[in-house]
Amino acid sequence: MRNVCPSERIPVQEKIQKNEKFKPTTSAPSSGKGNDTKEQRGPKIPIPTNYRKAVKYVRIAVEEKRNIQPLIEKDKHFRVGRTLVGRVLSNMPVIEAIYKQLELASKEPRLNEWLAKVLISELLFGSGRLVGNSLPVECMMRYEAQLRTALTDIEAKKSPAGNVKEPRFVRINTNLLNVEGAKRLLAEEQWNLVEETFTDYRSFLERVKKLGDAEYMQDYHFPDMLVFPHSAKSYWARAQHLSDKFVLQNKACLLPTYLLKPPKKSVVLDMCSAPGLKTTHLACLMKNKGRIYAVEYDRARYALLCEYARGFGVIKTIQSDCLEVTDEQVPGVQYVLLDPSCSGSGMLQRQMVPEPIDEDRLYKLAGLQYKLLSHAMNAFPHVRRIVYSTCSVHEMENEGVVQGVLRHNGHFRLLDARKELGKEWLNVGSPEYAGIGERCLYAKTVDDLTIGMFAAVFERCPEGVVNEVYVAYEKQKHSYDVVAQKMSRQKKREGQNGQSEDTPAQHEVQEKSSSKKRKKNRE
Numbered sequence: 001m002r003n004v005c006p007s008e009r010i011p012v013q014e015k016i017q018k019n020e021k022f023k024p025t026t027s028a029p030s031s032g033k034g035n036d037t038k039e040q041r042g043p044k045i046p047i048p049t050n051y052r053k054a055v056k057y058v059r060i061a062v063e064e065k066r067n068i069q070p071l072i073e074k075d076k077h078f079r080v081g082r083t084l085v086g087r088v089l090s091n092m093p094v095i096e097a098i099y100k101q102l103e104l105a106s107k108e109p110r111l112n113e114w115l116a117k118v119l120i121s122e123l124l125f126g127s128g129r130l131v132g133n134s135l136p137v138e139c140m141m142r143y144e145a146q147l148r149t150a151l152t153d154i155e156a157k158k159s160p161a162g163n164v165k166e167p168r169f170v171r172i173n174t175n176l177l178n179v180e181g182a183k184r185l186l187a188e189e190q191w192n193l194v195e196e197t198f199t200d201y202r203s204f205l206e207r208v209k210k211l212g213d214a215e216y217m218q219d220y221h222f223p224d225m226l227v228f229p230h231s232a233k234s235y236w237a238r239a240q241h242l243s244d245k246f247v248l249q250n251k252a253c254l255l256p257t258y259l260l261k262p263p264k265k266s267v268v269l270d271m272c273s274a275p276g277l278k279t280t281h282l283a284c285l286m287k288n289k290g291r292i293y294a295v296e297y298d299r300a301r302y303a304l305l306c307e308y309a310r311g312f313g314v315i316k317t318i319q320s321d322c323l324e325v326t327d328e329q330v331p332g333v334q335y336v337l338l339d340p341s342c343s344g345s346g347m348l349q350r351q352m353v354p355e356p357i358d359e360d361r362l363y364k365l366a367g368l369q370y371k372l373l374s375h376a377m378n379a380f381p382h383v384r385r386i387v388y389s390t391c392s393v394h395e396m397e398n399e400g401v402v403q404g405v406l407r408h409n410g411h412f413r414l415l416d417a418r419k420e421l422g423k424e425w426l427n428v429g430s431p432e433y434a435g436i437g438e439r440c441l442y443a444k445t446v447d448d449l450t451i452g453m454f455a456a457v458f459e460r461c462p463e464g465v466v467n468e469v470y471v472a473y474e475k476q477k478h479s480y481d482v483v484a485q486k487m488s489r490q491k492k493r494e495g496q497n498g499q500s501e502d503t504p505a506q507h508e509v510q511e512k513s514s515s516k517k518r519k520k521n522r523e
């Protein structure tokens with residue numbers, strides 16, 4: 001089969017629909033001061049409405065820090081809004097770094113900063129093309145080569161995967177198409193399947209790094225996950241005609257769903273479910289049979305969840321705070337997936353342009369995550385298995401939360417997630433959390449070429465059994481209580497209020513972080 005260069009690669013459907021080819025200008029960036037005369041510029045061509053609207057919403061989101069989802073939803077003439085704006089916001093750290101690196105603010109003072117960022121996003125992370133010939137579009141096109149080089153530099157220098165560009169992972173929607181059907185369809189689209197077998201995970205990863213532009217592979221761990229080269233990103237961003245049969249989802253996001261392993265006809269609760277990528281994967285694993293209660297409290301995200309869940313009869317969506325969901329509302333729940341809000345520090349863009357660690361924010365997030373996980377363990381008497389996952393690389397949100405819940409919930413124990421996965425996995429949690437770290441899994445960009453992800457699997461203990469972390473903590477507690485009482489008496493004497501409103505997990509997190517600080521000071 002012919003090897004097609006990625007820049008040539010256009011989804012078949014698009015080839016049919018396309019009636020105009022974009023021709024980038026070849027001239028160099030403007031003289032530097034943005035002071036071309038009116039005559040030189042010619043008649044004013046309006047900026048496409050979608051770009052103008054994206055500028056408006058991106059600015060509101062970033063400058064005013066407002067939730068723009070409801071605004072976009074109401075905007076009936078901005079159907080692509082969520083995708084377009086979402087793309088800018090999720091790539092913002094890299095876009096800002098590139099905007100600064102190219103000194104666009106000083107070189108193109110007449111070019112609106114937000115518009116520049118939207119255009120950069122479309123060029124580098126969207127379709128790879130810009131629409132129309134308005135002045136800002138033409139101006140940005142003159143920087144195209146420099147923009148792409150800047151992105152390559154950032155990715156090469158800061159890529160958490162080293163010099164390797166992360167692949168494009170694509171999940172087959174097995175509710176519509178089986179694996180063989182997917183392979184046939186992709187062959188029609190001129191993709192070549194690499195049909196080698198791998199005895200170990202590392203040799204698979206090495207082959208992924210060498211994928212040619214027209215090649216793809218079936219994943220080593222998950223049969224419904226396909227792996228394409230990085231260069232396939234623009235193909236998949238444009239492959240609208242395949243969007244119901246294939247889901248753009250990172251491989252790491254399948255760890256929690258595969259670890260939960262709900263058989264068909266089981267009853268599942270997805271506590272924090274929007275936009276619903278894991279929910280729909282669970283539905284596929286269950287062959288769309290049984291019941292999945294998918295809970296989401298955010299109105300706009302709930303709307304998105306409903307959209308994603310359409311076509312999956314097994315999913316029942318509930319708009320609510322999952323801490324208020326009772327057993328009566330979701331009768332007979334046996335399996336719980338908890339994938340709550342987190343710092344998102346495992347996301348690629350965040351790893352490329354790292355933000356300073358905000359301990360206070362992590363501390364608050366860990367407290368919430370602890371509450372949610374405790375609710376999963378205590379509110380639903382029939383639950384036998386729980387998977388907790390985050391896309392955070394911070395122990396405080398991961399092993400820290402797991403330790404907190406195990407200490408206070410003897411009736412659930414932590415399973416060895418590597419064993420549960422049943423196939424070789426490279427990274428586990430920190431050995432600092434004895435009896436916990438080695439049982440939890442991490443997906444790491446540098447090794448797995450995925451986003452960063454953490455997953456822990458809990459199982460209800462048999463009647464009369466309690467987990468060993470709980471037992472050890474109970475033993476420790478006596479001396480701990482004595483010290484706490486002493487401290488409280490001392491505080492009272494000093495006229496202070498010794499009451500704390502922290503959750504136990506937050507208390508432990510605080511203890512741990514101050515002990516780390518003490519250790520650092522000693523060093």
Ligand SMILES: C[S@@+](CC[C@H](N)C(=O)[O-])C[C@H]1O[C@@H](n2cnc3c(N)ncnc32)[C@H](O)[C@@H]1O
Pocket residue numbers: 253271272273274275276277278279295296297298301320321322323339340341342
């Ligand atoms: C990390 S995202 C979930 C992603 C989702 N599992 C997926 O794979 O598509 C976390 C979601 O949980 C929602 N959320 C956070 N706290 C919640 C709560 N107490 N009740 C319901 N939803 C909550 C957030 O609004 C957000 O949509």
